[in-house]
Amino acid sequence: MTVAKQYDVVIVGGGAAGIATASSILRRASHLSVAIVEPADTHYYQPGWTMVGAGVFSSHSTSRTMASVMPKAANWIKAAVNILDPSNNALELSNGTNITYGRLVVCPGLKLNWSGVEGLEAALGHNGVTSNYSYKTAPYTWELVQNLKSGKALFTQPPMPIKCAGAPQKALYLSADHWFRQGVIRDIDINFFTSTPGLFGVAHYVPALMKYIEKYDAALHLQHTLTKIDSAAKIATFRNQEGELVESEYDMLHVCPPQCAPDFIRQSPLANSDGWVDVDQETLQSKHFENVWSLGDVISAPNAKTAAAARAQAPVVATNLLAHAGSSYRVNHYNGYGSCPLTVERGKIVLAEFGYGGKLLPSFPKWLIDGQYPSVLAWLLKAQALPWLYWNAMLKGREWLVKPEHNS
Structure with missing residues (x-):
């Protein structure tokens, strides 16, 4: 009989949400054993594909090997999830093994x-x-x-x-x-x-x-x-x-x-009637299992499904998970922030930033970038700054502008 491997934290998904959350947790609590379950060999910067389709970016600039973006302190399990069994804190994987966890983060993205x-x-x-x-x-x-x-x-x-x-x-x-x-x-x-x-x-x-x-x-x-x-x-x-x-x-x-949630999510006890992971939209904690959190495209919360949303969600999940584990962090809330840089022409963008209920949540003063008007500066942000921030900040757990406060 094979004994299931136990981890303090298991993260399902090695996309933007999964890597950012793993890095965020490990920067705060490097002593924890963190495993990332992800079958793919390649990690993609998906926000760049719009620019590829317009001849602005090359396709290869939007991809890197999965190994190169994995946090060094995390354990990469190169497999897919067949069955989620949160009642027993366990996952059955496509490679025939089972793993168990103390706490689980679910962020496999969605299914096209x-x-x-x-x-x-x-x-x-x-x-x-x-x-x-x-x-x-x-x-x-x-x-x-x-x-x-x-x-x-x-x-x-x-x-x-x-x-x-x-x-x-x-x-x-x-x-x-x-x-x-x-x-x-x-x-x-x-x-x-x-x-x-x-x-x-x-x-x-x-x-x-x-x-x-x-x-x-x-x-x-x-x-x-x-x-x-x-x-x-x-x-x-x-x-x-x-x-x-x-x-x-x-x-x-x-x-x-x-688009819809992945099959193994829709068939799991974590899903709501529409198949998405059923979470509290502020804490991102599962409504049914207290040691489970979810973020990114797979969640039921009514926010925009964007990389910017995942960037804002990752530190909330990380600190809330650590608070649940007894660390000195307070429970933080996600306000539904998402960003959609609408590329209305080559060189200009209408920068839409908003949260739950369509509340405007601009990151910049109006005199710098006013989301009601197309902006050259917003284009430079999309074309130059955001890809660099993605690879070098978000995936590394550097939470500029989105780092939540916590108790010391």
Whole structure:
């Protein structure tokens, strides 16, 4: 009989949330045994894929080996989770082993449900169908944008929740900006089909975005959900609010796939009725198991699913876990902070920063960056500062601007 390996803390997921939380815990409590369960060999800076699709970043600049970002003091278990058993503080892994824990952090990200649109999996990556939500196809977006001189371009957004809700329209803006600069935009019929009832969930930023929809003469189709792609005929089918099917031809189709929690999460006792990890939205502690916390894209909290959110959540989870373990930290609260740098044109960004209920949570004074207007400084932040901060601060447990206070 194999004896399960025991750790003080087990973290499920080696993405942005998992690595940041592990580093945050170990910087505060290096004596703890921390294991990270992650099957992938490569770690991706996913916020960069929008820029890859616009020819601003190279795809290889958004990836590093998983080994290079793992905290040195953590134990990397290169396996996937088959079964979560929080009643017994145990996990069953894909490599046939079981591990147990004192405390658990769950942050495996979400599942891109490519099969949720009929014909999408087969079409993706050729014959005009692309997505910036995939490392493999983001470069194809830029290839299509450069080659399209006339015709019809469709950009789609599925029902919420999704990661980075602004990304589907970011692809539109950056593509249209290129066509505008090349002088061919009048020959391209640009369309945005979104399942949502509005352009963006926080009304404060909509006027600035609408100015760009108008500048690029893009047709806005609200409450239209992509259901099928016929890549041979180059026809996309949508279901509108009334349940009617609407077909549209295309020369270029940028798809944001529907998204859901990973299967092993949805089948676990940690999930709510929608499949997401059921947490207290302020403490990020499981509502059902007191020694379990969760963060990142997989949680039930109504915040934007962005890397900026994970960056703000990681120190909250770390300090709350340590407080539960009896360390001298007080319980900290997450205010729902998320950031969406909306790349409305090459060189300018509408920087949306907000928390629960759409409350504005700007990081900068208005005279420096005013989120109601496109900003060159916000572009420099996105293009230059944030990637460096991601690799050298967030993943290292350096919590500039997000470090919570604690009792000494």
